[in-house]
Amino acid sequence: MDAHPVISSSTAVDGGSSSRKKQNRKLWASALFLLPAWLLLLIFFIGPILLTFYFAFTNLSLTGSEAQSTQFVGFSNFLNMFQDPNFRISVMKTVIFLLFSAIIGQQVLGFILALLMKEKNPAFRRVIGIIIIAGWVTPEIVVAFCWVAFLNDSGTLNALLQQVGLKPVAWLFTFPMASVIIANIWHGTAFSMLVFQAALDDVPKSIEEAAVVDGASRFQVLYKIVLPMIKGSVVTNMILVTLQTLGVFTLIYAMTGGGPGTSTQTLPIFMYNQAFVNYQLGYGTAISLILLLIGVLVSVLYLKSMKVKV
Amino acid sequence: MKVKSCKKLAAVTVIAGSVLFSSACSDSDSASGKKTAGDKNTISITFRDGGGTNKGLTQWLNNDIIPAFKKEHPKANIKLSPISASEGDYFAKVALMLKSDQSAPDIVTEDTFMVNSDASAGYLEPLDNRIESWDEWDQYIDNVKNGVKAQDGKTYGVPFNTDSRGLWYNKEVFKKAGLPVPWEPKSWDDILTAARTIKKKSPDVIPMWMNSGKATGEATSMQTFEMLLYGTEDPLYDENKQKWIVNSPGLEDTYTFIDTIYKEKLGPNLSQVLNGQGGTIAYTQLMPKGKIGIGLDGIWQAGNYRKDGPAPWPEAFDKLGFTAMPTQKGQAPGTTSMSGGWAFSIPKKSDNKDLSWEFIKFVSSKENNLKLLLKENNLSPRKDVSKEKEYLDLPMFKEASEFLKNTHFRPSVDKYPSVSTVIQSTVEDVVTDKLSPKQAVENYKKNVTRVVGKDKVIER
Numbered sequence: 001m002d003a004h005p006v007i008s009s010s011t012a013v014d015g016g017s018s019s020r021k022k023q024n025r026k027l028w029a030s031a032l033f034l035l036p037a038w039l040l041l042l043i044f045f046i047g048p049i050l051l052t053f054y055f056a057f058t059n060l061s062l063t064g065s066e067a068q069s070t071q072f073v074g075f076s077n078f079l080n081m082f083q084d085p086n087f088r089i090s091v092m093k094t095v096i097f098l099l100f101s102a103i104i105g106q107q108v109l110g111f112i113l114a115l116l117m118k119e120k121n122p123a124f125r126r127v128i129g130i131i132i133i134a135g136w137v138t139p140e141i142v143v144a145f146c147w148v149a150f151l152n153d154s155g156t157l158n159a160l161l162q163q164v165g166l167k168p169v170a171w172l173f174t175f176p177m178a179s180v181i182i183a184n185i186w187h188g189t190a191f192s193m194l195v196f197q198a199a200l201d202d203v204p205k206s207i208e209e210a211a212v213v214d215g216a217s218r219f220q221v222l223y224k225i226v227l228p229m230i231k232g233s234v235v236t237n238m239i240l241v242t243l244q245t246l247g248v249f250t251l252i253y254a255m256t257g258g259g260p261g262t263s264t265q266t267l268p269i270f271m272y273n274q275a276f277v278n279y280q281l282g283y284g285t286a287i288s289l290i291l292l293l294i295g296v297l298v299s300v301l302y303l304k305s306m307k308v309k310v
Numbered sequence: 311m312k313v314k315s316c317k318k319l320a321a322v323t324v325i326a327g328s329v330l331f332s333s334a335c336s337d338s339d340s341a342s343g344k345k346t347a348g349d350k351n352t353i354s355i356t357f358r359d360g361g362g363t364n365k366g367l368t369q370w371l372n373n374d375i376i377p378a379f380k381k382e383h384p385k386a387n388i389k390l391s392p393i394s395a396s397e398g399d400y401f402a403k404v405a406l407m408l409k410s411d412q413s414a415p416d417i418v419t420e421d422t423f424m425v426n427s428d429a430s431a432g433y434l435e436p437l438d439n440r441i442e443s444w445d446e447w448d449q450y451i452d453n454v455k456n457g458v459k460a461q462d463g464k465t466y467g468v469p470f471n472t473d474s475r476g477l478w479y480n481k482e483v484f485k486k487a488g489l490p491v492p493w494e495p496k497s498w499d500d501i502l503t504a505a506r507t508i509k510k511k512s513p514d515v516i517p518m519w520m521n522s523g524k525a526t527g528e529a530t531s532m533q534t535f536e537m538l539l540y541g542t543e544d545p546l547y548d549e550n551k552q553k554w555i556v557n558s559p560g561l562e563d564t565y566t567f568i569d570t571i572y573k574e575k576l577g578p579n580l581s582q583v584l585n586g587q588g589g590t591i592a593y594t595q596l597m598p599k600g601k602i603g604i605g606l607d608g609i610w611q612a613g614n615y616r617k618d619g620p621a622p623w624p625e626a627f628d629k630l631g632f633t634a635m636p637t638q639k640g641q642a643p644g645t646t647s648m649s650g651g652w653a654f655s656i657p658k659k660s661d662n663k664d665l666s667w668e669f670i671k672f673v674s675s676k677e678n679n680l681k682l683l684l685k686e687n688n689l690s691p692r693k694d695v696s697k698e699k700e701y702l703d704l705p706m707f708k709e710a711s712e713f714l715k716n717t718h719f720r721p722s723v724d725k726y727p728s729v730s731t732v733i734q735s736t737v738e739d740v741v742t743d744k745l746s747p748k749q750a751v752e753n754y755k756k757n758v759t760r761v762v763g764k765d766k767v768i769e770r
Contacts, residue, residue: 061431062402062405062406062431063401063405063424063430063431063433063724064427064430064724064725064727064728065430065431066431067405067409067430067431067433068430068431068432080760084760086735153581153582170579170580170581172581173580173581173584257524257525257586258524259523259524259525259584259738260523260580260581260584260738261735261738261739261742261744262735262739262744273731276399276402277402277731278727278728278731278761279402279405279427279727280728280761
């Protein structure tokens with residue numbers, strides 16, 4: 001937004017070669033000043049990505065003879081991966097985790113919360129907002145511990161159940177996926193809520209009122225007027241939440257370690273296990289590449305399906 | 311204007327912050343315990359600690375070793391740089407540390423099953439030349455010496471402890487169930503019969519505890535799977551042919567035994583045993599309360615019940631017995647055990663190898679090794695220490711030393727750590743009923759073949 005005045009002020013100066021020179025000099029100057037930033041990006045952002053591409057095609061290992069003589073192995077990491085039933089399981093688990101904790105959970109819950117809080121008493125909004133945001137600002141590892149304390153065999157939930165005479169349940173063991181999904185929703189919903197709050201506040205009240213006057217029901221107003229108007233925010237939020245959730249590692253690793261068995265083994269957990277538990281860094285890198293690809297694919301898909309430019 | 315200056319301020323803060331942050335990162339010297347280059351008198355030692363692990367080792371280094379070593383080498387400066395991590399993470403962290411000149415310590419403690427792997431990776435210094443001129447190497451038990459030899463035939467570490475595994479059992483639970491005390495099971499069936507009897511007579515007692523999940527890592531492979539497998543006719547690795555055995559009756563029988571324990575509910579709740587802390591809870595909480603009948607585990611568990619241990623229990627050794635694990639059908643030699651242990655190694659990237667070697671020799675002397683083991687409750691790799699009265703008086707040490715006669719060591723092949731993780735996940739899948747024993751063997755075959763390569767496996 002604040003780039004506009006800079007451009008307009010430079011173009012507003014009377015035309016001719018002197019101003020072009022000035023502009024050129026300005027361009028060089030800004031390039032010079034941007035250079036360190038570019039270099040940093042190149043070294044610390046593009047570099048690792050390129051390295052990842054390279055390592056994904058090697059048998060790089062953390063220990064053992066391959067650590068000393070790393071070889072280029074072509075596509076064999078990927079072939080192994082597609083034959084590995086554990087990889088297929090991980091993709092499935094990732095999709096389930098993504099669908100329920102990000103797309104349905106955080107997104108829908110965040111929207112409902114924002115909607116319910118719209119135009120409510122500011123004091124009420126603030127108190128509720130702070131409570132929900134508290135879940136978001138809590139570091140992931142702390143969230144994991146809170147939920148383990150709440151759900152474990154002798155945790156708070158079971159203590160409460162026993163108070164009312166019910167049998168305790170090994171939640172993290174019996175419903176591991178549901179447990180991590182709920183924890184992730186609890187942790188992430190505030191972000192979606194904030195995005196939707198801002199978007200809903202931008203919808204002019206007069207339009208809604210006009211629709212009501214024309215005889216639209218509340219649901220119709222929401223569905224036909226409000227949602228189309230905030231479509232951009234919905235897509236942006238969807239992409240951000242999806243990418244965020246694709247990468248969730250700490251929460252799951254600390255709560256269930258990806259287990260029991262493979263029941264919460266999402267791709268990041270699978271990748272970590274292959275790279276740092278099985279010491280097969282090359283294979284782990286190949287998995288991370290697939291994860292990256294999925295992220296890109298999903299983002300493009302959203303953008304296409306919503307036909308929105310971001 | 312106000313917004314703009316705010317933004318400038320924010321930008322400056324971010325830049326300043328990142329500069330500070332990166333300078334904090336580069337100050338890794340203090341974190342890794344590395345001294346400044348060229349200092350020939352300082353050596354750093356990396357070992358695993360935290361959460362009560364290796365308390366004995368830490369105390370021994372601080373109270374016995376460092377002051378005494380400094381008397382002999384007044385200029386020497388010993389820096390401890392322990393890693394607080396779970397066992398599995400420790401090995402990954404050590405491998406990462408050893409990769410770089412910046413972070414490699416001068417001495418590292420390695421579980422002997424990682425020595426081969428890290429040596430093949432070129433992380434460790436061969437010690438053969440140094441050992442040749444060290445007259446005390448003859449005192450080390452041959453089996454244990456093999457544990458620190460890599461595939462290239464060179465020796466890469468000096469062991470400071472070893473161990474053996476067997477069956478812990480609660481005599482009171484056994485008496486109540488009408489089972490014989492002392493208990494000497496002759497086959498796997500005897501163990502199952504005893505467990506079934508306990509289940510019938512004392513329903514609130516867990517008849518049989520064994521590590522069964524991925525979370526317990528190497529403990530699942532070694533204390534459970536290999537203790538069973540090496541009691542069959544088929545070991546993990548064919549030493550003659552130098553190939554992994556990926557399909558054998560022994561493998562299937564091992565998975566079947568594990569399956570039987572959980573199918574008949576002779577084991578603990580899965581949520582208890584598949585937890586990383588499962589083993590600790592079993593031996594520090596459940597065992598003293600008489601809630602476990604039989605436990606398949608190592609001699610070091612005795613250390614829990616010492617006066618200074620995590621769960622002091624004075625009458626532990628009147629109430630608990632430690633008996634040898636029988637072979638599957640009682641075939642010769644009748645009992646079996648697995649042994650591992652830890653060793654001191656010198657990283658290739660250490661820049662003070664001579665003083666490090668002096669230090670290793672010093673701590674490995676008879677007196678110093680004995681002092682460590684009295685604190686640690688592990689077995690000694692030295693023959694002379696194993697004859698000391700003080701040592702043999704430690705509870706259960708006579709029994710545990712006996713087990714060494716028929717003990718096995720893990721294959722010293724650099725792929726073992728990866729095979730071990732396959733074992734852990736298949737065992738967990740059997741326990742959670744995701745795989746039948748037959749499917750588990752197939753799964754094991756497929757994954758081990760993937761890890762070690764098609765030309766390195768055979769079927770029996």
